[in-house]
Amino acid sequence: MTTIVVFVEQNSGQPVRASLECIGAARAAGGSVVAVVTGAGAENAAAALGKSGAGKVVCLTGATQHSPDALARDCAGVVQELGAKAFLAAATATGKDVAPRVAALLDVTILSDVTTLANAGGAFNATRAWLGGKALANLGSSGAVFVATTRPNAFAALENGGTAEVVKKNASTDGKAVVTAIEAKKGGKLDVKEAPVVVSGGRGMKGPENWNLIEDLAAAFGNAATGASRAVVDSGWRPHGEQVGQTGKTVAPQLYIAVGISGAIQHLAGMRTSKVIVAINKDAEAPIFKVADYGIVGDAMEVLPALTKAVKDLKAQK
Ligand SMILES: Cc1cc2nc3c(=O)[nH]c(=O)nc-3n(C[C@H](O)[C@H](O)[C@H](O)COP(=O)(O)OP(=O)(O)OC[C@H]3O[C@@H](n4cnc5c(N)ncnc54)[C@H](O)[C@@H]3O)c2cc1C
Known part of the structure; x- marks a missing residue:
């Protein structure tokens, strides 16, 4: 089975829905999903991810502040370590910050905000809207790793997966960009x-x-x-x-x-x-x-x- 690494966002230990849909997209494309989760509450979120279709969860621990460049390095590291064929994140503010950095580190292109995903033996295809949604483009990538962000609400989240093996890893803490505060709406x-x-x-x-x-x-x-x-x-x-x-x-x-x-x-x-x-x-x-x-x-x-x-x-x- 093709390994797909999915970056999962969480709030107070609850994975966000857009990330669960991203896992759903990976599973529907026939992937074996390794979820990467970080931040306070990550371990609680990790426990819930098996149910949503992840077979393995890499839980990055020890980072006190969110840094997109440090996180991207950790995600790219997991992709390389596992020889994964694809990396996905939800097209949220955080996903859009992290995924292009992962693509740059892996020296591959990124397809942003995709609304379909298919995989034929490791060759991925995705659809994304062009010209403000007037045209839909079906795109593939010739890079060694397929990197994309998935549009929230475009994919279904799984609710009856199994359990996931949870592996802890130290998060990189030497990011150049650091989020110092988040204001709740x-x-x-x-x-x-x-x-x-x-x-x-x-x-x-x-x-x-x-x-x-x-x-x-x-x-x-x-x-x-x-x-x-x-x-x-x-x-x-x-x-x-x-x-x-x-x-x-x-x-x-x-x-x-x-x-x-x-x-x-x-x-x-x-x-x-x-x-x-x-x-x-x-x-x-x-x-x-x-x-x-x-x-x-x-x-x-x-x-x-x-x-x-x-x-x-x-x-x-x-
Ligand atoms: C570069 C650029 C980027 C833009 N980005 C965006 C964007 O991100 N999002 C966006 O929305 N627009 C964007 N616009 C603006 C866009 O072109 C329109 O001007 C805008 O969407 C119009 O908003 P509206 O439909 O609310 O107003 P209007 O065009 O004024 O339409 C009001 C509608 O309300 C109806 N109406 C009036 N009274 C009633 C009533 N009592 N009951 C029921 N219907 C009624 C009218 O029949 C009319 O159809 C952008 C424009 C440019 C140039």
């Missing part, structure tokens, strides 16, 4: 990149005073994050961390609800690979309807409360 809301449901608002919401309608619908789902178009972020109605699109975040949730968003190409670039797209817009000719699976032509101020009630009623029936 206020309110503990789901991140727009990771949530399975995203309710996004655009200029059609008229102003920040109406955002409670977006938040109410997100809350009714229970597992939704709120997103926004750039027009909204530029107007200061919502923080940049919620912006979806070319100059914001790329999301691929199970369900994306675009409310009062026209569907400019730069917005589509960030959400068109969502599994199901619902558009609510009072203009039946709005471009967003061209990519939508379901469309509601109507005033968001009326449609949103009705939709929120419908979701709540459905949940109450369960």
Whole structure:
């Protein structure tokens, strides 16, 4: 079986979902997965990774601060030591910081933000969006090791794996770049990149005073994050961390609800690979309807409360 090394992020001992999906991608591609996990709580996370499909976990211990270059050296070391054919990380802020450094250390190319992964006897292929999602490119790599980041929500996480052998290793502590502080987002809301449901608002919401309608619908789902178009972020109605699109975040949730968003190409670039797209817009000719699976032509101020009630009623029936 082809060995694939997967860098796993964790928060307080819980592996993040995007990393579990990355293991799922590796397993679906027929790989035998060696997960690399680091940071405070890594040992707790290591114990949970077998269930998600890792056969072995390398637990890097002893690093008091996160350093992407030191971590990349450790990951590249594991790849070389095991003769692994591929290295994967989730396309999160940390994964995007570490994986290119690993590729550089291994002197190979990197395919970023891939949405499919296939492996034929160690020859990997992956799909990634080009031209803001208008084209999908199927790419391989001729390097000795295939390095890629996987788009969150594009792959399924495994939930019924087995148990993993856990090996401890001293983490490198001589990194040149060191993260000195991480600020937790206020309110503990789901991140727009990771949530399975995203309710996004655009200029059609008229102003920040109406955002409670977006938040109410997100809350009714229970597992939704709120997103926004750039027009909204530029107007200061919502923080940049919620912006979806070319100059914001790329999301691929199970369900994306675009409310009062026209569907400019730069917005589509960030959400068109969502599994199901619902558009609510009072203009039946709005471009967003061209990519939508379901469309509601109507005033968001009326449609949103009705939709929120419908979701709540459905949940109450369960
Ligand atoms: C280099 C570059 C990068 C960019 N990056 C991004 C990006 O990352 N993300 C992004 O989103 N944009 C980005 N943009 C901006 C993009 O081109 C659009 O200007 C922006 O997406 C428009 O936002 P919007 O759809 O909210 O607003 P608008 O285009 O103004 O659309 C508002 C929509 O709301 C509808 N509407 C109005 N009232 C109601 C109502 N009561 N009920 C229902 N519908 C209603 C209207 O019919 C309209 O379709 C970028 C642009 C450039 C040039």
